[in-house]
Amino acid sequence: MLRRSILTLPLAIAAQQRKALKITALETDLVINPPRKPNYDALQTLGVHSGTVTLRIKTDAGITGWASSNFGAVEGGPKVLRAILEEEVKPLILNQDPAFPRKIRADLHRGLQYQGLSGITQFAIAATDIAIWDILGKHANMPVWRMLGAARDRMPVYSMCGWYYDNDENLSQYKAQIEKALSEGYRAIKIKTGKYSIQDDERRIRLAQDLAGKDRRIMLDANQVFNRNEAMRRGRLYQQMGVFWYEEPLPPQDMEGYAELARELDVRIATGENLYMKYQFNDLIQRRGADIVQPDNRRAGGVTEWLEIAAIADAAGISLASHGGGDVNMNMLCAIPNAIYMETGGPQPRMINGEVTAPESPGMSTEPKLK
Numbered sequence: 001m002l003r004r005s006i007l008t009l010p011l012a013i014a015a016q017q018r019k020a021l022k023i024t025a026l027e028t029d030l031v032i033n034p035p036r037k038p039n040y041d042a043l044q045t046l047g048v049h050s051g052t053v054t055l056r057i058k059t060d061a062g063i064t065g066w067a068s069s070n071f072g073a074v075e076g077g078p079k080v081l082r083a084i085l086e087e088e089v090k091p092l093i094l095n096q097d098p099a100f101p102r103k104i105r106a107d108l109h110r111g112l113q114y115q116g117l118s119g120i121t122q123f124a125i126a127a128t129d130i131a132i133w134d135i136l137g138k139h140a141n142m143p144v145w146r147m148l149g150a151a152r153d154r155m156p157v158y159s160m161c162g163w164y165y166d167n168d169e170n171l172s173q174y175k176a177q178i179e180k181a182l183s184e185g186y187r188a189i190k191i192k193t194g195k196y197s198i199q200d201d202e203r204r205i206r207l208a209q210d211l212a213g214k215d216r217r218i219m220l221d222a223n224q225v226f227n228r229n230e231a232m233r234r235g236r237l238y239q240q241m242g243v244f245w246y247e248e249p250l251p252p253q254d255m256e257g258y259a260e261l262a263r264e265l266d267v268r269i270a271t272g273e274n275l276y277m278k279y280q281f282n283d284l285i286q287r288r289g290a291d292i293v294q295p296d297n298r299r300a301g302g303v304t305e306w307l308e309i310a311a312i313a314d315a316a317g318i319s320l321a322s323h324g325g326g327d328v329n330m331n332m333l334c335a336i337p338n339a340i341y342m343e344t345g346g347p348q349p350r351m352i353n354g355e356v357t358a359p360e361s362p363g364m365s366t367e368p369k370l371k
């Protein structure tokens with residue numbers, strides 16, 4: 001009897017102490033930005049239509065979880081996302097215990113499968129998961145990266161600074177943006193390629209290399225614009241010029257094309273910002289179609305999905321870098337042993353020697369601070 005009570009008593013106490021949290025409300029805000037001066041990659045025009053949906057999930061313990069989803073293009077996207085959150089996600093998560101993110105994800109997959117789990121549906125599922133992990137971190141009084149089991153407390157970052165601009169034939173705007181990033185302390189920068197000729201690419205890369213010097217890394221991003229032959233032809237030039245990685249040469253669905261490129265080229269192939277959930281990443285990884293996977297926290301999924309993607313990549317010896325930056329990405333990347341970079345841009349207050357230190361507030365550090 002004694003033996004039994006020693007074993008069961010702590011469990012009984014723990015059960016009593018464990019106060020189940022309950023989700024009591026889901027709220028959203030929609031902000032559509034006024035059009036700004038556009039910038040371009042090889043595929044897209046960004047900045048003309050942009051907006052943000054902010055999500056708040058409230059609990060009976062008074063803890064609110066936050067997430068937000070940004071759109072750099074797509075006029076109707078934010079409105080669709082808001083409708084999915086308010087009309088589809090909300091009834092599925094009300095009264096659930098946020099300590100069960102994998103159960104909630106399964107319920108959302110079951111409840112939303114009719115419209116497909118990719119596209120803006122996944123933006124909604126990912127934002128919900130991120131807000132839930134914000135709640136869990138706040139409840140545990142820990143930053144999420146510590147709660148997940150940290151691999152590090154800082155991340156190397158690079159600046160996405162070399163866009164295409166209107167009226168920039170002499171590359172003066174391009175040059176100014178790279179100089180700005182270097183003066184902000186970045187040790188790695190990314191530039192867009194593939195919009196014009198291979199000669200134009202060479203000129204842009206050469207200029208970036210001259211500005212950056214030998215000790216800083218240059219990444220290239222072609223934003224899906226090539227077919228397989230052209231991707232190979234340009235890839236050989238990029239490789240010879242010694243860039244650090246060659247990103248999204250092909251449309252994301254051409255997994256076999258990625259496998260071909262990764263096999264033939266020595267330059268690191270990076271892709272993944274347009275892949276959804278671990279199943280698509282697993283497909284790419286099984287084919288060995290990338291050296292670096294780049295999940296996006298709206299499309300790939302939230303924290304729960306990211307950790308699984310990272311583990312699949314890690315088992316295959318493949319590195320991970322985030323598409324996009326900010327504290328949600330920092331919280332996930334610091335818990336991922338095979339993470340190598342966070343994408344970002346602009347001045348970073350917590351950057352030391354080309355690395356950003358992890359946020360220390362409980363949760364995701366995404367709660368807006370009232371000014």
Ligand SMILES: [Mg+2]
Binds near residue numbers: 221248273
């Ligand atoms: Mg990209």
